[in-house]
Amino acid sequence: MFRLSDLRGRLPIILGQTLVAGAVIYFALTLFHNTQANLEARNIASGYGFMAVEGGLPINDTLLPYSPSDSYGYAFLIGVVNTLYVSVLAIALSTLLGVFIGCARVSTNWLVSRLATVYVEVLRNVPLLLTLFLCYSVVLASLPHPRLSLNPFEGVFLNNRGLFLPRPQFHQAFWYVAGAFFLALAVSVFLVSRARKMQDRTGRSFPAGWIGLALVLGLPALTWFMAPRPLDLDFAVLQGFNFKGGMVLKPEFTALLAGLVLYTAAFIAENVRSGIQSVGAGQLDASKALGLKPWLTMRKIVLPQALRVSIPATTNDYASLVKNSSLAVAIGYPDMVSVGGTIIGQNDQAVEIIGLWMAVYLSINLLISLFMNWFNARVQVVER
């Protein structure tokens, strides 16, 4: 039933809402109108028609085949692929380094924990862009010429033209090895889940983990030795002034990767440290009292509880790593922002390119948070 007193109470709210909505709509319309007028006054086209036009952009570091005669759209795609490439590699490497340094920070060894603390405090308090510049123009520029390259391992050369690695060439037999690996993986996943169920039901344990490990390592190795030449390595060779062949990580890419990994590892190390320190001392005492060995304590007591604390923060760090990869534009690695910026410089269609950037970054972030939420839900301790 309609009552006047209700309406009197709600009237200010309704009025306020209407006002806000009206203001927002008016603001948006004004922006739209201004943009239209400005675009017309400056003779800038709108719409995504330009994406099919031949761009003529020079891009020097691509994963997919590319030539300057390709279209703007394809050039932008190359940028997206480069962004994903450097992000995925940097996420993997920074997780490794971050976990290592985080464990070092809680080490009982005084020197180790002090060194790790110095690393974290230095890297976290200096802008990433500065780290990138240092990597790019100081460390890489001070490397020797190709003729005097550093050669830390067989077939790996480091000089001021980049990092040269042997390029693996896969023969058909390699795919048998890969198939064997995935088969072994599937079998061991099945075994482990069966063993866990059996232990839950009967209490008897079955060393499924070890058998699985042996399978995963052994089966591919067996195939490797039986198959004829599964893999060749194409080594980089010095010819004239530079190396030919092999796989090269260009200086821009190497600097960007190094900067991102060093910077993000400091943040991940902090997450790991706070995760490990959040596990109460009583938990460790209890697990010792139950007679668990250190490795089992780590796996069954510390890790599950530490991960619960570390994962949400690390998700944020991964997302900011992907966003930070846009700093590539400052040292000239052709990522999505760098390529897009060049396109804006050529045809002034800023609105469209910025829209594309937003769409791509938002979808990458969405994917990361979906994956990490799934992972997080798996490791969360179920509270009673």
Place this chain on the structure above:
Amino acid sequence: MSVGQSTAEIKCFTPRPALPPPAGAVGIPGWIRANLFHGWFNSVLTLLCLWLLYKIVPPITNWMILDACWMGGPETCGQSQGACWSFIWHKLRVLLIGTYPQEHLWRPSLAGIIFVLLIAATVSGRFKARRLLPAWLLLPLMSVWLIGGGAGLPVIDQSKWGGLMLSLGLAVVGILVSVPLGILLALGRQSRTGVIKPLCVGIIEPIRGVPLVTILFMASVMIPLFLPEDMQINNLLRVQIGIIMFSSAYMAEVVRGGLQAIPRGQLDAAKALGLNYWKMTLLIVLPQALRHVLPPLIGRCIALFKDTSLVIIVGLLDLLGMAKAAAQDQEWLGHNAEAYVFCALVYWCICFSMSRYGRALEKRGAQQTR
């Protein structure tokens, strides 16, 4: 043999004084054994670290201090093996204030001195926040007037502002504006009324989803398109707007964490006392929420200061940009390392002291609540 005598003798236990701990367990050797060589694994780690230090520290010390060239021009620097700190000395003015005209040097210096005094007053903790807040709000206005001119002082164009002055200015204005904006956005996101919540979410989430570089590009390229043609603003202000937008979205998320941590009972009690929404928010909710999120809030401030280095991408020359430009001076070629190391030192000192101050504040707050 008399039994009586032996029973009359009262047997009493007199402990011997404890032996001193073994020499290897106390003092410096004991500490070394307990902390560095406890078990074979730790010993190996310690030796590895010592080897690493031996490989890293002497070359850096040689370069930075022992072989460094502290005085003289480009010629003397070229001869030395180590760093050339006289390069930094020659470029110091550019690094600090950019290409600001020499004859007006007193203006940024005065602003800087007032800034430092205000920081000292804040850090000392002797003044109440009620007194400090207006001073902090007045500071940017006064600095902009002092540095930019107008109203009696000769006008100095914004293209001449640069160096550390620009970095600090962008950061201070960014923090002062984005914290209240972030609080408003966070409150809006909590609101249960129809229009405001989606509006705030629609502002916060897209901004948090994209990198600052794209926001800066957008600010510098798209704001001119958004404004009517007869109303255009300069690049510095556009970049500042971009930084504020970016930072407020993050501040809003931080504040939201604090708002969510407030128990419902507090709100119910405030309502039962008859407080209206704004009184409840200002007197009950925000003081508690902000105290909760002080550490991440300060973390965001540090991040904002570090992020100001990105303005180099849209053509402003802050400290890092000036360092990059100085390193490309024809007269002093090849001093990238010195310029960047100096920058790193400045950034590190500022950020590290901010985080230390944040930690001290946290402790002070914890003592007050008890």
